[in-house]
Amino acid sequence: MDTRREDVGITIRSALLAKGTKKRFYLFSLTILSVIFIYLETIETKPLNYLRSFIKDTIYRGSVVVSAPPKAISNLTNYFISYINLKDSYNELKKENDLLKNNISKSDYLELENSQLRKLIQEQVESSSDFASARVMLDKQSPYNNSFIINIGSNKNIKNGMAVLNGENFIGRIVDVNFFSSRVLLVSDLNSKIPVLTEPSAYHSILSGHGPNKPTLEFLPENHSIQDGDKVYTSGKEGIFSPGIPIGETKIDNGVVKVLLFSDLSQVSFVNVKLNELNLDSEK
Amino acid sequence: MAFFYKQIKFRFFELLPIFLLFFISFNGNSVIDLRFFSINIHYILVYYWVLRQPNSMTYGFVFLSGIISDVVYGFPLGVNSLSLLAIAAAASYVRVVTVRITLLNDWISFIPALLIANFIYFLTLYFSDYSLSYLDLFKDSIFTVIFYPVLWGIFSLMLNFMRS
Numbered sequence: 001m002d003t004r005r006e007d008v009g010i011t012i013r014s015a016l017l018a019k020g021t022k023k024r025f026y027l028f029s030l031t032i033l034s035v036i037f038i039y040l041e042t043i044e045t046k047p048l049n050y051l052r053s054f055i056k057d058t059i060y061r062g063s064v065v066v067s068a069p070p071k072a073i074s075n076l077t078n079y080f081i082s083y084i085n086l087k088d089s090y091n092e093l094k095k096e097n098d099l100l101k102n103n104i105s106k107s108d109y110l111e112l113e114n115s116q117l118r119k120l121i122q123e124q125v126e127s128s129s130d131f132a133s134a135r136v137m138l139d140k141q142s143p144y145n146n147s148f149i150i151n152i153g154s155n156k157n158i159k160n161g162m163a164v165l166n167g168e169n170f171i172g173r174i175v176d177v178n179f180f181s182s183r184v185l186l187v188s189d190l191n192s193k194i195p196v197l198t199e200p201s202a203y204h205s206i207l208s209g210h211g212p213n214k215p216t217l218e219f220l221p222e223n224h225s226i227q228d229g230d231k232v233y234t235s236g237k238e239g240i241f242s243p244g245i246p247i248g249e250t251k252i253d254n255g256v257v258k259v260l261l262f263s264d265l266s267q268v269s270f271v272n273v274k275l276n277e278l279n280l281d282s283e284k
Numbered sequence: 285m286a287f288f289y290k291q292i293k294f295r296f297f298e299l300l301p302i303f304l305l306f307f308i309s310f311n312g313n314s315v316i317d318l319r320f321f322s323i324n325i326h327y328i329l330v331y332y333w334v335l336r337q338p339n340s341m342t343y344g345f346v347f348l349s350g351i352i353s354d355v356v357y358g359f360p361l362g363v364n365s366l367s368l369l370a371i372a373a374a375a376s377y378v379r380v381v382t383v384r385i386t387l388l389n390d391w392i393s394f395i396p397a398l399l400i401a402n403f404i405y406f407l408t409l410y411f412s413d414y415s416l417s418y419l420d421l422f423k424d425s426i427f428t429v430i431f432y433p434v435l436w437g438i439f440s441l442m443l444n445f446m447r448s
Contacts, residue, residue, distance in 0.1 A: 027343050027372065027373055030347045030365070030369055031369050031373075034347065034350070035362065037351070037361040037365070038360055038361070038366070040361070041361055041412065055351075055355065055361075059355040059356065060355070060356075062310055062352075063311065063352075063356050065310075066311050067312075070311060140311075140312030144357070144421070145359070147358050176358065190415040190417060191414060211417055211420065
C-alpha cells in the first residue's frame with residue numbers, strides 16, 4: 001500500500017514539478033498566481049483599477065483585431081444570404097410600410113393627447129437627458145454570459161450602473177468601466193436583475209435574465225392581474241436608472257410572466273448610455 | 285532550399301497549437317455555442333497538446349490564454365486560467381502514467397480532467413458571486429466529452445504533419 005502511494009507521489013512530482021530547475025514549481029506558481037488574480041478582483045483600489053483597465057483595454061483591442069477576419073467572413077455570408085432573400089424581404093417591407101403609414105396618423109393623435117394630459121396633471125417634464133453614444137466593439141456571446149463591450153469608458157464619464165439604451169429601449173447596464181471601453185450586462189444575462197414597473201397593471205417587480213431564454217418578472221404578488229401585452233418599464237426604484245424607460249412587453253407562458261424585449265439583443269450595433277444627474281454634476 | 289522549407293513547415297506546425305490557443309481566446313470561441321449544445325474546445329486543445337506535445341503548449345501560454353478568455357467573457361481575472369491549468373495538470377499526470385497512446389485512453393482520462401476543471405470553474409465563479417446555469421455547464425461538459433474524438437482526430441493529423 002505504501003509503495004503504491006509512493007508511486008503516485010513520484011508520478012505527480014515528475015508530471016507537475018520535476019522538469020529541470022527552471023520549470024520546477026512552474027505550474028504550481030501559475031496556479032497560485034491565478035488564485036491571487038481572483039482574490040485581487042475583489043479588491044477595489046485606484047492603482048489596481050488602473051492596471052485592470054489597462055489590461056482589459058489592451059485585450060479588447062487585440063480581440064477586435066483577431067475577430068476582424070471571422071467577422072468579415074460572417075458579414076460576407078450574411079450579405080449573400082440577404083441578397084438571395086431580397087424578393088421576400090421586399091414584399092415584407094412593402095407590407096410593413098403600408099401598416100406604418102396607417103399607424104402614423106394614429107400615433108400623431110396619441111402624442112397630442114399625451115402632451116395635453118401631461119399639461120393637465122402639471123407633470124414636471126424632465127429636461128432632455130444626456131446620452132453618450134457608443135458603438136458595440138465586441139459582442140462575444142457565450143452560453144454563460146450575455147454582455148458586450150462598447151467603445152467608450154471613463155474617458156466619456158461612463159460609470160458603473162448607468163442605463164444602456166438601444167434607440168429608446170432599455171437593454172442593459174454598465175458593469176465594468178475601463179479607460180476606453182466598458183462592459184454592458186444585457187437584461188438577458190443570468191446576473192441581471194432590474195427593478196421594473198408594468199403598465200397598465202402597475203405592479204413593481206424584478207426583471208430577471210435567464211441566458212438564452214426570455215427574461216421573466218419575479219417577486220410579483222401571487223394574484224397579479226398581468227396580461228399578455230402589458231408594457232414593462234424601468235421603475236427607477238433603485239435610484240440609478242430613470243423611471244419610464246421602455247423595456248418590453250409581457251407574455252404569460254405556463255403561469256410564468258416572460259418579457260419580450262423591444263430590442264433584438266443580437267442585432268445591436270450602436271447604443272446610448274444614459275448619463276445620470278450625478279454624472280452631469282461632476283462634468284460641470 | 286528544401287531544408288529551409290522543411291524548417292519553416294516544422295516551425296509553422298509547431299506554433300500552430302499556440303496560434304489556435306490564442307485565436308480562440310481572443311476571438312471568444314472557447315465555448316462554441318451551437319443551437320442546442322456547446323463544446324469547450326479550449327479544454328480539448330489544452331488537454332490534447334499538453335498530453336501529446338507538451339513543448340508546443342507550455343503552462344505559461346495556457347495561463348495567458350485563460351486570462352485573455354476571462355477578459356473577453358467578462359469573468360474575474362484568473363477563473364479560466366485556473367481551470368485550464370487544472371486541465372493541463374491532469375494531462376501532465378496522464379502523460380506520465382500512460383504507456384500506449386490510444387484514443388480510448390485519452391478519452392477516458394479526459395473525463396476526470398474535465399470534471400476537475402469544471403468543478404474549479406464553478407467554485408471560483410460561485411465565490412466571485414457570479415450566477416451560472418448549472419444545466420448549461422453540464423450540457424457543455426457532456427458535449428465536450430462526446431466531441432473529444434473529433435478534435436482528437438484533427439489534432440492527431442496536425443501532430444503527424446508536424447512530425448513528418
